Amino acid sequence: MSANFESFEELYKKRKDWVESNRKNDFEDGILNLLTELYPDNAHFIYELLQNAEDAEASEIHFSLSESCLIVKHNAKRQFTFEDVNSITGIGNTTKKDDVVQIGKFGVGFKAVFSYTTSPRVFSNQYSFEIRDLVIPHKINNNYEGHYETIFEFPFNSSNKLPKDAFIEIKKGLDTLSVKILLFLQNIKKITWEIESHKTATIRKVNEIGDYISIEKKSRDGLITLTHWLRFNRWLQGYIGLCVSIAYKLDYKTKNITEFNPKKGLDEQFKIVIDLQSNVSVYFPAEKETSNLKFNINAPFASTVARDSIQNRPENEILIEEIAKLTADSLSLIKNHKMLNASVFDVLPNSDDNISEFYLPIRNRVNKAFHLMDLVPCKNENYLSSHNVYESPSSFRAFFKVNDLKYFVERKEEKINWLVPIQGGRQKQFISDLRIHKWGIEELYSFLDTVAGEGSSDSCDFDEDKVFRKWLLSKEIKWIKDFYCFLLKECDAEDDYGDQPIDGVSLFSILLTTKNKLVRAKDCYFPTKLGQGEIHILNSNFFPNKKEDVDEKTNKFFNAIGVNTYGEKEKVNSILEKHYRKESITVTTDERISHIKLFINYFLNENNQHDVGLFKSTHFIYVERDGKNYYADPAVTYLPESYIELNLSLYFKHLPNKNRFAVSDAYLNSGIEIGSLVNFFKWVGCISNIGIIETHTSSNPEARYLRGSCGKRTSYEVNKDYTITNLKIMLSSNSIEVSKFLLNLLNNSYNRYNYSRAKYRPNQSEGFRYAESFLLFNLKSTSWIPTKDGRFLSPRSITSKLIHSEFSNIKNKELLEDIELFSEENKLIASSDEKQQKAQELGFETSEKYERAKWFADLSESEQVRFMDEVANRKENENEPPNYTSRNPEHRESRIREEVQAAPLKEKQVRERSVAVNKNEVIEQAKEYLVAQYTDPDGIQICQVCIEELPFRKLKDGEYYFESIEFDKENKKSIYQNYLCLCPLHSAMFKHANEYTGSLTGLLDLAENNRIEIKLAGEIESIYFTDIHLLDLKTIVEGTQSITALAKDIELSKKLESDTTATPPSSLSDYNEKKIEIRGKYLYFMGVEFTKEKMNWKSAYLYPDSKSKWCLSSRASVVTRFDSQREAEDWWSAFAEYRRVTNSYLIMQKPPVKKSNVNLTVKPTVAPTSTSYGYSSEKGTCPVCGGTGGGGGNCYKCEGTGWA
Secondary structure (H helix, E strand, O other): OOOOOOOOOHHHHHHHHHHHHHHOOOOOOOHHHHHHHOOOOOOHHHHHHHHHHHHOOOOOOEEEEEOOOOEEOOOOOOOOHHHHHHHHOOOOOOOOOOOOOOOOOOOHHHHHHOOOOOOOOOOOOEEEEEOOOOOOEEEEOOOOOOOOOEEEEEEOOOOOOOHHHHHHHHHHHOOOOOOHHHHHOOOOOOOEEEOOOOOOEEEEEEEOOEEEEEEEOOOOOEEEEEEEEEEEEEEEOOOOOOOEEEEEEEOOOOOOOOOOOOOOHHHHHHHEOOOOOOEEOEEEEEEOOOOOOOOEEEOOEOOOOOEEEEOOOOOHHHHHHHHHHHHHHHHHHHHHHHOOOOHHHHHHHOOOOOOOOOHHHHHHHHHHHHHHHOOOOEEEHHHEEEHHHEOOOOOHHOOHHHHHHHHHHOOOOOOOOEEOOOOOOHHHHHHHHOOOOOOOOHHHHHHHHHHOOOOOOOOOOOOOHHHHHHHHHOOOOOOHHHHHHHHHHHHHHOOOOOOOOOOOOOOOOEEOOOOEEOHHHHHHHOOOOOOOOOOOOOOOOOOOOOOOHHHHHHHHHHHOOOOEOHHHHHHHHHHHHHHHHHHOOOHHHHHHHHHHHHHHHHOOOHOOHHHHHHOOOOOEEEEOOOOHHHHHHHHHHEEEOOOOOOHHHHHHHHHOOOOEEEEEEHHHHHHOHHHHHHHHHHHHHHEEEOOOOEEOHOOOOOOHHHHHOOOOOOOOOOOEEEEEOOHHHHHHHOOOOHHHHHHHHHHHHHHHHHHHHEEEEEOOOOOOOEEEHHHHHHHHHHHOOOOOOOEEEEOOOOOOOEEEEHHHHOOHHHHHHHHHOOOHHHHHHHHHHHHHHHHHHHOOOOHHHHHHOOOOHHOOHHHHHHHHHHHHHHHOOOOOOOOEEOOOOOHHHHHHHHHHHHOOOOOEEEOOOEEEEHHHHHHHHHHHHHHHHHOOOOEEEEEOOOOOOOEEEOOOOEEEEEEEEOOOOOOOOOOOOOOEEEEEHHHHHHHHOOOOOOOOOHHHHOOOOOOOEEEOOEEEEEEEEOOOHHHHHHHHHHHHOOOOHHHHHHHHHHHHOOOOOOOOHHHHHHOOOOOOOOOOOOEEEEOOOEEHHHHOOEEEEEEOOOOOOEEEEEEOOOOEEOEEEEEEEHHHHHHHHHHOOOOOOOEEEEOOOOOOOOOOOOOOOOOOOOOOOOEEEEEOOOOOOOOOOOOOEOOOOOOOOOOO
């Protein structure tokens, strides 16, 4: 609504026409409501009137309020013009739209008065008028002629607000005006108001000198508030009279200052403080805008119509940048006022202030200014940039000089200084944001560790030119003493700069000695009368006369870090350090004796009993092992039997870890009483005893049960088991001496209450679970009790007749019962007594006869008849091995001759030794051949010498293990039939104890009952052959050896047979040493005589004969007879345990099943077209018998003809 009017009358006419037009269209009420409700705050138009007065360059404005009207007067330098009349009565048109200095815009803001009045009046020198219908100016008479003020009258005649409400709202608005209302105004100096012509209230600028301004508010009840401000303005380039401003609140420096003195500097009177009610202003405070700054800012921001908050617009961001620059620049101005100190840090923004992104440039500019300019207040009223300032405790600033700091931080040529003292809270946070260096006890500690710590080059004996030593020696003795006291105090302090333990300082080489060296506390001693020698003594200047003369604090420091008093302990330590704590130890015999005497005297002093750590990890004990001498740490030494009764040498001899040394007997010749030696060696840690120890249950056989509870493990867990160190090694040593050692140990230390049970519980609420202890379990289950004949049996299985005489009388009865010694024997005795009584009651002489009769009676009638027939025919059929006969010998001889001729010669290559090239392939063929020849229909394979079942089968495939030994080694052909099937014993005897030196093939024609005799290990033995094997060997001989050579071999063999002076080979003798007596070709064990092949005896049969004897037999023959079943079982058990085969060798209480005389025949043969392989070999399975051995012919098993 703007137009150019030539006269007041024209303006009146046009506005009236506009109002009438609005009325015709019903716009009048809507427009009025819209314009008057733009300002939500009550009495907001007061700011609009103040704005009008500021723009009119008024210096004073007065408000007079009554219950019916408000009158406002101001002394404007510029009076109303016709353009002002047009503007104040218009809507959106103003004379100020191009004047950025003027902060009000009549046309909208002034319309707020219509909430209170419908006819505001304006009186000025040229124009006096009343505004009606919102926009129509009506000329009125000037009631204030002779006055040069501009006057406004606002009668309370609005239909929307009662005069009473209008009065109350305006009264409140006036009384609550802040002193800050004048803070950023350039023209108005004073505001007054009176209500109902009563007392007047005032807000006025008292002083405005340079950057300093003070504003006073006097309320209507006489209360005076005086505020002080440091205000800075920056005029905006390109905008005349427009500026941005900041204002810091000031407070008196002390309580003694009560008023401003213009003759004194601001720094003498004021300090900058936080404004807890800081504002963002658009000349007047924007009540709803929050910056979180602790000072006030002002700019001509683009704001809401009510000017209570800032709008998010680009031009406002430009203004914030200008304020940020002004704030940063104000720091230098504050510095010029000498007011830039630590208290300013409270006012400046920090990272904890939660400043919004819009105002963040202010904080960033401030921080940057401190980094780039010398603004940080330092010691001695200096200022430096933040990266040249160090924050330290006051004690550091007081004790060290800046030059010391320069040395510490290696910035000798730079300007650096200490930060002034600061308080916590906002000051500390602001300093933290500036990332100012900290230098306190932690940094000093680290510095000392670098230049004087254990790993530094500046430790202990360093040269004159070393920097740290040079720096410290540049100080006076008093300063150095104070430095020590300073360290003591600071290490004990707890503050924001950290703390360090004083004992850590003991590691630094900072103690000044009499020789002006710097050493660590542990290497340094108080002055002593014993002479200095090679030790370091504290500088005598610390002690003018004697130690007691040093001041208490310094003495406390020396004691705190561990400076030593030189005495007995130090002398011992000095010897240990000098002679024994180095890689190469060279000590004479006299020195060694002298040293040990000194050590023992030190030990004998009761006051030194706690100093055993002095000797730990030091190789000073003279030891010997394997005839050599060493120096060893006590922890790896033990006292041998020359010092104590216990034979620990025997114990350590059987340990896998050989790193244990016996204390040398040389000490026994030193003139020192042996008791003192033993006590000293025990004190320093030499091992002198092996005992039962407590352990955890993880190794216990019942660990899963013990720990099976689901309860949660807590600190109340109980987990106890018992053992002896290296128990299993001792138990399995098979040494009578070790067993005696262990038994002696147990006799003296075992008791049932403490060591028989392991127990476990996870927490206090769970019950205990118990099991046999690891110690007791292994003592019971392991074969460690020696017998008279040198074997070892478990306590349960050994008998009173077998046990070694030195173990028959165990003194510890609880041990005897718990390991269940003789338990199996006692059970048998008890059972036998019961059976004997029952047998006699039934008419039998012995229980054995009763058992035999009962066993036979329990058989069926047919079994009894069969058994009697088998017994009657046993002698006739004893010892018949399997035999296989060829159905077509002529054809087989022909084929064997062809194979002999086609067989390759034994070829050898010279490697590291001669190796037969084709031997492995021939041996594999031989093994399949021998399995087929010497396995009976029951699947039992025998040895060709002992005619007994082979001793064991292989775990891998379950087949019998045997050794295929070449029969005639002189034969130059590689032929698989030229091998024997032997058990390991007879294989060894054949290879190493065969006394026949001729060709064995010559004995084949002398075979009787398919057997040839040779002498093995001094005894005549026979080798059994099946018909097929014998035929094949004879055929081979015919093709490879002359009859003349054969005759010579026969003659030589007969000569050997007649030689009865030969002694058993040492290997067999060793095998039977102290256990089996050798009588010719027989062996004698526990009263029973048998042939040597019975050493491989696996399955035993026990049954009664017709003469009430108990027969113990192999499958082939009866070996011996006993009077009772128990005697037979005891003998077999002992014989099996002696051979270490107790778990696999069985005794069956029944007669053996008679083996039939196998005589395999062959089917008609068909000549093979190629060389065949075993019936089940790597070449495939025989297609005729399928690997079962049926048929006859070319297959090793069945001699079938299915091979192509």
